[in-house]
Amino acid sequence: MISFASFPSTSEASASYAQARHPPEVEEELGMDLDEDDFDEGVQRLTVPGEPITSSHAFMRGHGTFVDNEEVIASVAGTVERVNKLITVRAVRSRYNPEVGDLVVGRITEVQPRRWKVDANSRQDAVLMLSSVNLPGGVQRRKLESDELQMRTFFEEGDLLVAEVQAFFSDGAMSLHTRSLRYGKLRNGQLVSVPPILIRRLKSHFVALPCGVDLILGLNGYIWVSKHVKESEQEGEEGFDAEAVYSNRNDVIDDATRIAISRVSNIIKVLAAHFVPLTDTVLLEAYEWVVDQESHVKDLLHDEFGEHLVASLGVGIRQ
Amino acid sequence: MTSALVSKAERAYIQASLQATPPLRGDGRGLLDFRTVFLETGVAPLANGSARLNIGKMAHEGGGGTEILAATKLEVEDVETGDGVDGGRIVCSVSCSPSAYSHLSSNALDELQYDLTVILQQTIAHPSLHPQNLTIIPRKKSWLLNLDVLILADSGNVVDAVFMAARAALWDTKVPRTRAVEYHAPEEIQTMRDSAGAMDIDQREAIPQASGFDTREMVRTAADFELPDYWDEGEVLNGRERWPLCVTLNLLPPTHFLDATLSEEASVPSRMHLAFSFGKPNASKLQSMRLSGPGELDLSQIKAYIADGEKYACDLFNALEAKLRDEDARRNVKARNKFALR
Numbered sequence: 001m002i003s004f005a006s007f008p009s010t011s012e013a014s015a016s017y018a019q020a021r022h023p024p025e026v027e028e029e030l031g032m033d034l035d036e037d038d039f040d041e042g043v044q045r046l047t048v049p050g051e052p053i054t055s056s057h058a059f060m061r062g063h064g065t066f067v068d069n070e071e072v073i074a075s076v077a078g079t080v081e082r083v084n085k086l087i088t089v090r091a092v093r094s095r096y097n098p099e100v101g102d103l104v105v106g107r108i109t110e111v112q113p114r115r116w117k118v119d120a121n122s123r124q125d126a127v128l129m130l131s132s133v134n135l136p137g138g139v140q141r142r143k144l145e146s147d148e149l150q151m152r153t154f155f156e157e158g159d160l161l162v163a164e165v166q167a168f169f170s171d172g173a174m175s176l177h178t179r180s181l182r183y184g185k186l187r188n189g190q191l192v193s194v195p196p197i198l199i200r201r202l203k204s205h206f207v208a209l210p211c212g213v214d215l216i217l218g219l220n221g222y223i224w225v226s227k228h229v230k231e232s233e234q235e236g237e238e239g240f241d242a243e244a245v246y247s248n249r250n251d252v253i254d255d256a257t258r259i260a261i262s263r264v265s266n267i268i269k270v271l272a273a274h275f276v277p278l279t280d281t282v283l284l285e286a287y288e289w290v291v292d293q294e295s296h297v298k299d300l301l302h303d304e305f306g307e308h309l310v311a312s313l314g315v316g317i318r319q
Numbered sequence: 320m321t322s323a324l325v326s327k328a329e330r331a332y333i334q335a336s337l338q339a340t341p342p343l344r345g346d347g348r349g350l351l352d353f354r355t356v357f358l359e360t361g362v363a364p365l366a367n368g369s370a371r372l373n374i375g376k377m378a379h380e381g382g383g384g385t386e387i388l389a390a391t392k393l394e395v396e397d398v399e400t401g402d403g404v405d406g407g408r409i410v411c412s413v414s415c416s417p418s419a420y421s422h423l424s425s426n427a428l429d430e431l432q433y434d435l436t437v438i439l440q441q442t443i444a445h446p447s448l449h450p451q452n453l454t455i456i457p458r459k460k461s462w463l464l465n466l467d468v469l470i471l472a473d474s475g476n477v478v479d480a481v482f483m484a485a486r487a488a489l490w491d492t493k494v495p496r497t498r499a500v501e502y503h504a505p506e507e508i509q510t511m512r513d514s515a516g517a518m519d520i521d522q523r524e525a526i527p528q529a530s531g532f533d534t535r536e537m538v539r540t541a542a543d544f545e546l547p548d549y550w551d552e553g554e555v556l557n558g559r560e561r562w563p564l565c566v567t568l569n570l571l572p573p574t575h576f577l578d579a580t581l582s583e584e585a586s587v588p589s590r591m592h593l594a595f596s597f598g599k600p601n602a603s604k605l606q607s608m609r610l611s612g613p614g615e616l617d618l619s620q621i622k623a624y625i626a627d628g629e630k631y632a633c634d635l636f637n638a639l640e641a642k643l644r645d646e647d648a649r650r651n652v653k654a655r656n657k658f659a660l661r
Contacts, residue, residue: 001349001351001352001353001634002352002353002356002634002635002638003353003355003356003638004355004356004357004358004638004639004641004642005355005356005357005358005378006357006358006359006646006649007357007358007359007371007373008378008379107324107326108324109324109422157324158324158325158326158327158329159326159327159328160326160328160329185328186326186328187326187328187332188328188332189332190329190332190333190345190582191329191582248326248327248328248331249328249331250328250331250332250335253332253335255339255343258336258339258343259343259347262343262344262345262346262347263347265345265346266346266347269346269377270377272380273377273378273379273380273383274379296347297343297346297347298346298347298348298349298352300347301346301347301348301354301355301377303377303378303379306377
């Protein structure tokens with residue numbers, strides 16, 4: 001089974017998008033010269049690369065901008081932000097910009113003395129120190145030389161983990177920690193990657209869908225889709241079981257759960273392709289819609305089906 | 320070939336899903352389903368033939384998928400000075416964009432490029448597939464066909480994608496029409512003929528004494544060529560139906576599957592690349608075969624895999640053939656519209 005298609009034609013797109021359309025309130029703003037008042041709160045201004053934003057006499061250039069001919073010009077596509085006299089453009093598509101306290105999903109790329117290097121979709125690899133993971137034999141324990149020698153029994157290259165951003169190093173690399181029972185090695189599922197900007201900050205990034213699927217929405221754009229684990233059965237509830245926490249073996253997963261995991265992964269991919277911000281409510285609504293359609297999992301990969309899915313969410317996204 | 324990193328738990332999950340009954344893949348496809356292939360020919364205006372191919376991206380997604388750009392360029396070579404070969408030759412090269420393999424060091428990237436180049440060169444430049452119309456003037460000038468393939472992004476199944484893109488670019492290739500030019504030097508020929516007995520080897524001996532209108536023999540004496548002004552870009556490569564296609568069987572005993580994603584590639588022990596050529600209808604030829612990975616296979620298994628592979632390759636061939644003909648039609652319409660607008 002193979003199907004060929006043409007690339008989405010650019011000429012078609014340019015016909016319908018020849019004129020930029022904006023919401024009415026933005027439309028009014030567009031024709032005006034830029035003064036200080038233009039950066040009022042609530043009005044999001046979008047830029048394209050090379051677009052003049054304002055005069056460099058009145059403002060300072062920040063990230064995502066450069067100065068040419070006494071004008072501050074956007075160097076990326078994104079939204080304009082202003083802090084006093086500083087103008088920055090926040091790019092729509094970029095690598096993940098970490099902030100302390102963010103929940104991220106990462107993958108070990110290297111094991112180094114007393115630390116792991118973690119790919120977290122950021123500009124630099126993150127660092128996970130041996131001192132910031134839970135060690136076997138109790139949370140409050142000094143790390144020993146023997147722990148250093150067996151670092152690969154905790155995490156080895158390729159392993160996925162969920163962690164929190166703890167601090168930054170002087171070069172801007174982030175330091176992670178997994179000192180919570182909810183953090184640690186990931187298993188029983190698969191990874192989906194989306195642009196980081198699509199992950200909204202939520203009350204909790206651990207989402208349990210009613211179809212028996214758990215989601216971890218990493219703020220770095222990595223999403224872990226796995227089999228649901230009951231609260232009471234989570235590892236390390238009573239005491240700390242290193243065997244279970246650092247295990248590489250999957251539990252027994254039935255076919256229905258596997259299909260649900262695939263379906264949720266595909267929904268995430270479709271929503272990301274249509275650039276829909278992901279929250280737990282949107283995902284839940286989308287999942288219910290897909291189940292209502294009684295479709296096969298691979299139907300989601302079809303273009304039209306994906307468009308219908310996004311159209312059906314119309315209301316939910318804006319709320 | 321290059322394994323992206325996967326954790327043991329991910330690998331176990333993928334393997335268990337594939338071996339379940341019924342088998343299930345991470346994105347819900349069947350074992351023999353390809354992701355949607357996007358293909359466009361004639362993307363590089365300065366090339367003699369070109370194609371862009373993407374496997375596996377969503378239609379409106381900005382990035383994603385395995386993205387390949389293939390282009391051919393013809394170059395004139397002098398046979399007499401020794402750098403050319405009579406009848407023309409084909410040189411293939413595959414380059415990988417470092418952004419597609421950001422986890423590889425530059426040495427590893429070079430090795431990968433070399434590996435892919437060898438697979439493509441050995442299959443495409445094989446004498447049995449050589450097109451007949453790469454000669455300009457026999458024994459004097461010929462075309463050198465450069466086939467360059469650029470891998471812009473890799474999300475699995477690169478070898479199949481490279482072959483598909485190469486086939487589309489070669490299908491699209493137009494060889495410019497040439498006309499041989501002869502330098503007339505009647506006196507010299509006359510003197511030559513007089514002393515013909517004394518000279519052992521002289522091509523010009525064969526010059527006909529017949530009418531000057533007869534140009535059949537002219538090619539023999541032709542010294543150079545010119546490009547006639549003609550309405551199209553040239554003629555297509557001779558035998559363009561023969562260009563091979565590759566299917567990669569990802570072997571996870573007892574099953575196998577097609578069009579693996581990166582994480583699936585990393586979780587199967589071995590792969591088999593089979594390149595088939597379909598010269599005549601219902602007559603396929605196995606052009607090359609390569610087994611990669613640490614696994615081992617029985618001879619009987621290999622036979623079964625080849626038989627299966629031929630079936631898949633045939634489906635792939637038919638689908639690609641239809642798409643390429645569609646593309647030709649689309650570009651004709653486009654060219655006509657452009658002309659009408661003028």
